[in-house]
Amino acid sequence: MLAPVALHGITFAYGEGELRRPVLRDVQLDVAPGEIVLLTGPSGSGKTTLLTLIGALRAMQEGSARVLGLELAGAGEGARVALRRRIGFIFQNHNLLGFLTARQNVAMALEMQGTLDEADRLARAGELLASVGLADHTEKLPAKLSGGQRQRVAVARALAADPGLVLADEPTAALDKQSGSEVVHLLRDLAKKRGAPILMVTHDPRILDIADRIVTMEDGRIVSAAA
Amino acid sequence: MNETTRLLPWAPERTGEAAPVTPAPITKPPKPARPGLGALLYLPLRLAWRQLRAERARLLSAMAGVMFACVLVFMQLGFRAALFESATALLGGMRADIFLMHPLTTASFRPEGFPRSRAYQTLADPDVVEAVPIYLAQTTWRNPADGSRRSIQLVGFDSDAGALRFDGIEAVADALKRPDTIAFDRRSRPEFGPAAAMFEAQGPFDVQLGGRMMELAGLVSIGASFGADGNAVLSETNFRRIMLNRSASVIDLAALKVRAGADIPTVVARLRATLPPDVMVMSRPELVAHERAYWENATPIGFIFAFGSLMGLIVGMVIVYQILFSDIANHIREYATLKAIGYSNGFLSRVVMGAALILAIIGFIPGIIMSTWLYGVVGGATFLPLRMELERGLTVFGLIFGMCVIAGLLAMRKLRDADPADMF
Ligand SMILES: Nc1ncnc2c1ncn2[C@@H]1O[C@H](COP(=O)(O)OP(=O)(O)OP(=O)(O)O)[C@@H](O)[C@H]1O
Ligand SMILES: [Mg+2]
Numbered sequence: 081m082l083a084p085v086a087l088h089g090i091t092f093a094y095g096e097g098e099l100r101r102p103v104l105r106d107v108q109l110d111v112a113p114g115e116i117v118l119l120t121g122p123s124g125s126g127k128t129t130l131l132t133l134i135g136a137l138r139a140m141q142e143g144s145a146r147v148l149g150l151e152l153a154g155a156g157e158g159a160r161v162a163l164r165r166r167i168g169f170i171f172q173n174h175n176l177l178g179f180l181t182a183r184q185n186v187a188m189a190l191e192m193q194g195t196l197d198e199a200d201r202l203a204r205a206g207e208l209l210a211s212v213g214l215a216d217h218t219e220k221l222p223a224k225l226s227g228g229q230r231q232r233v234a235v236a237r238a239l240a241a242d243p244g245l246v247l248a249d250e251p252t253a254a255l256d257k258q259s260g261s262e263v264v265h266l267l268r269d270l271a272k273k274r275g276a277p278i279l280m281v282t283h284d285p286r287i288l289d290i291a292d293r294i295v296t297m298e299d300g301r302i303v304s305a306a307a
Numbered sequence: 308m309n310e311t312t313r314l315l316p317w318a319p320e321r322t323g324e325a326a327p328v329t330p331a332p333i334t335k336p337p338k339p340a341r342p343g344l345g346a347l348l349y350l351p352l353r354l355a356w357r358q359l360r361a362e363r364a365r366l367l368s369a370m371a372g373v374m375f376a377c378v379l380v381f382m383q384l385g386f387r388a389a390l391f392e393s394a395t396a397l398l399g400g401m402r403a404d405i406f407l408m409h410p411l412t413t414a415s416f417r418p419e420g421f422p423r424s425r426a427y428q429t430l431a432d433p434d435v436v437e438a439v440p441i442y443l444a445q446t447t448w449r450n451p452a453d454g455s456r457r458s459i460q461l462v463g464f465d466s467d468a469g470a471l472r473f474d475g476i477e478a479v480a481d482a483l484k485r486p487d488t489i490a491f492d493r494r495s496r497p498e499f500g501p502a503a504a505m506f507e508a509q510g511p512f513d514v515q516l517g518g519r520m521m522e523l524a525g526l527v528s529i530g531a532s533f534g535a536d537g538n539a540v541l542s543e544t545n546f547r548r549i550m551l552n553r554s555a556s557v558i559d560l561a562a563l564k565v566r567a568g569a570d571i572p573t574v575v576a577r578l579r580a581t582l583p584p585d586v587m588v589m590s591r592p593e594l595v596a597h598e599r600a601y602w603e604n605a606t607p608i609g610f611i612f613a614f615g616s617l618m619g620l621i622v623g624m625v626i627v628y629q630i631l632f633s634d635i636a637n638h639i640r641e642y643a644t645l646k647a648i649g650y651s652n653g654f655l656s657r658v659v660m661g662a663a664l665i666l667a668i669i670g671f672i673p674g675i676i677m678s679t680w681l682y683g684v685v686g687g688a689t690f691l692p693l694r695m696e697l698e699r700g701l702t703v704f705g706l707i708f709g710m711c712v713i714a715g716l717l718a719m720r721k722l723r724d725a726d727p728a729d730m731f
Contacts, residue, residue: 128731137647138728153349158651165726171730175644179361191350192649237648249731281731 082149084245084277085134086113089143092129095281101165103129107143109291111245116278116290121297126219128249130297133277135167135247147228148244155222167236170248170267174223174230180211182233189240204253208236212266219232235267239274246271248280252287264290311632327436351654353659358634360515367631373670373707374677376623378618380703381678381695387612388699389691394602395595396494396530397460399536402472403439403562404571405429406594407586414601416460416534418443418559425586426561429578434440434569437470441560442546442553446517450500450539457498459516460535463546466490470564473540479525482511483542488518488524495537496690517549531690533602561586624710631659633720639725647727656719663715667708674707675700 092104103126119127132138134147136155144180145152150163168189176185186205190196196204209218212232222230231251238246246267252260264280268290271278288294297302392399398415407426409419426438442463447456464471466480479490491514493503503526505512513520516539529538547553565574571590578588589597603609635642642655679695686693711719 131731132728135647137731139731161651164647167649169644169647169730171644172519173640175640175730176639177358177638177645179358180611184357188645189648192654 083110083112083146084148085109086146087130087134087143088145090130090133090140090145091142092126093141094129103300104133107300107302109295109302110278111279113276114272114277116271116293117280117291118288118294119281120283120288120292120294121281125297126300127297131247131249131279131281134245135169136163139252148182163243166244168241168246170231170234170238170244170246170251172250172253174222174227174234176230176233176237178222181219181221182214182225185222186237186240187234189237193241201258205236205240208240209233211270212236215283226259228255228263231255231259231263232266235263235270239267239270239276242274243276246276246278246280247277250281250283252282252284257286260284261286338530339627348657351657352661352664355658355685356665357664358638358658359665365630365634369627369666370670370673372626372630373623373711374674376619376626376710377671377674377703377707378678378681379622380706381674381699382681383612383615383619384699384703385682385693386691387609388696389686389693390533391599391602392692393531394533395598396532397462397535398532398598399595400473400529401441401562401591403470403591404565404588405435405563405575407561407563407582408589408594408597409559409585410587412559412587413605414534415443415560415598416445416532420557420559421586423556423558425582426558426563428582429561429563432574432577432581434566434574435563435578436566437468437564439464439470439562439564440543440558441471441562442543442550443559444546444550444553445535446549448499448539449487449515450498451502451505451512451514451523452500455498455500457536459495459499460538461516461546461549462538462540463543464549464550464562466540471562474528475525476527476540479527481693482524483540483545485522485524487520487545487548488522489539489541489545490516490525490527492529492538492540493526494528494530494690496531499537506709511638519549521545521549526555530692532571610671620706620710623670623707624714627663627714628717630666631662631715632721634662635659635718635721635725639721640730642722642725643727643730646725646731652722655722655725659719659722660712660715663711663718664708667704667711669702671707675703 086108087107090104090107091102093100093102095101107130119130121127133140133145133152134149136152140153143153148163148166150159177188180188183202183205186208190201190204206218207212209215211234211304214236216230217225217229221232225233248267251267252264255263264287267278295302328479345354407421407429409421411419423440426440429435429438444461445458446461448459449456466476476490482488483490491502491506502514502523506523506526511522511524514523527540531537543555547555565571575588575590582588645655675695682695685691
């Protein structure tokens with residue numbers, strides 16, 4: 081089976097000319113189907129940059145990246161937008177729309193699929209919220225939820241469209257120990273059930289136990305991969 | 308059976324039939340799911356509405372801004388139309404087929420005289436059955452109630468002639484034949500005094516016109532215009548009794564009546580060809596348009612109202628732009644998140660345009676209601692014919708809509724700042 085993520089020779093730099101700063105140097109990385117990979121490393125080592133490249137949020141410069149079957153090098157805006165719909169993103173901040181209820185926020189991720197009608201979208205959003213333990217909070221606005229609850233809504237949103245890949249960048253950074261660990265374990269369980277691989281950037285030593293593999297980056301290079 | 312033949316094109320049933328030349332496609336490759344029209348238009352609009360609704364105070368101020376622009380434009384356009392309409396009330400009130408006028412006459416309140424014989428010359432045309440000379444002049448009128456003086460427009464002509472008609476002239480035609488009688492325009496401005504009410508209450512009475520006592524023997528209905536706040540209609544002879552220095556052989560306007568069934572433009576063209584160049588021949592709409600063109604071009608009235616409307620639209624646009632812009636700026640992370648989870652730039656642009664459209668509609672509705680009410684109030688106070696008309700409503704909606712679209716397009720540029728790569 082094809083690897084959901086296959087990176088080859090990724091090199092990336094910010095800035096132009098004199099100000100050009102290389103951030104990624106010849107990165108090789110594969111993520112196997114259903115695998116949970118944690119990406120760690122010192123600040124500024126290029127983890128977030130790598131994640132934005134894989135998520136098709138940033139244009140590639142050098143190297144080859146096949147994500148869910150799409151070669152990102154030279155891919156057009158339309159293809160990249162379409163790919164993003166098949167990826168579940170979880171950000172450091174929940175980034176929920178403040179004027180929508182938890183249920184509506186999750187349903188937003190389904191609107192772009194065009195396969196479900198409104199009633200089905202809301203029903204499915206309700207199921208997902210129940211699966212992250214928020215069955216009683218579906219009609220609340222994000223402002224009425226705790227930080228951990230909001231991040232769980234974000235997990236539900238990321239998984240709503242049955243993504244082929246989940247990308248998360250320090251999803252526990254804004255949470256206390258207890259709810260941080262709850263959220264990532266929930267994420268792991270749900271992703272495992274669906275067979276979706278996870279690539280997660282984290283500094284948080286408390287959550288390393290969920291990983292199938294831990295990859296460490298340093299100065300734009302992958303320096304070690306522990307199983 | 309159909310099912311079998313479709314699935315199995317080689318099935319024996321097929322060979323026996325007169326088979327169609329091309330078999331129906333067996334299966335279609337599964338099409339990638341695409342959002343339909345609903346997703347293209349309805350979903351962005353709904354998102355825009357939910358976002359607007361979330362902040363009541365901001366929504367209300369946006370609504371008030373659009374409503375304000377709307378009322379301003381309605382009032383400007385209403386005044387403009389009413390002023391131009393009333394500018395031509397005197398000429399518009401004259402019911403005749405064709406008119407003669409001196410080419411140098413720019414407006415009816417300041418006519419240039421031409422020979423009376425021109426009016427009778429037109430009778431040589433086989434289609435012209437009647438020609439009525441008209442004398443125009445302004446003189447002073449003394450308010451019968453308080454004695455104050457105002458300038459009034461005199462219209463002197465043979466009221467028996469059928470060629471020229473004002474509303475109500477039939478009832479007073481006989482009375483006007485007597486010496487020193489006039490018919491007063493009941494729609495003159497109120498500064499002329501309660502002459503119409505007095506006439507209705509007590510019958511004919513004497514009024515002072517240009518220093519001469521005249522009998523107010525009846526009422527006609529014409530309306531105040533730019534050049535004249537009030538009007539009085541009287542016979543040629545009585546006209547010259549007030550305007551002592553006017554000669555009967557120099558007239559200011561001539562009204563012609565054509566034979567029933569004659570084609571007016573043809574007659575106009577023929578008269579233009581035969582009459583000397585010291586008179587202009589015009590149909591009634593042309594005469595009204597000539598008068599209106601004077602007020603439109605020789606005065607800044609048209610410009611003033613266009614400018615006022617434009618100002619209203621610009622203020623409204625700035626308000627709508629501010630609202631849309633700050634909505635995007637305050638939600639920039641959410642917009643970037645939407646981009647990150649696969650919402651296209653086009654979708655988000657439609658959200659902004661949807662918000663602009665919603666503001667246009669929810670501002671326009673109270674705007675048109677308030678304007679209709681104001682038309683009634685202001686029209687009553689100024690005697691201007693202010694009316695809400697469908698065409699004007701559509702025009703203003705178009706303008707307000709355009710205003711919101713431009714504001715939306717300007718605000719949309721802010722969407723570029725929502726970069727999904729900044730989200731992590
Ligand atoms: N948009 C940008 N423009 C220019 N330089 C950037 C930009 N984003 C990141 N950088 C720089 O690139 C380098 C790598 O940044 P990146 O965010 O990928 O590191 P990181 O491993 O995620 O660090 P952290 O653990 O602190 O989040 C850093 O030195 C950073 O300053
Ligand atoms: Mg980072």
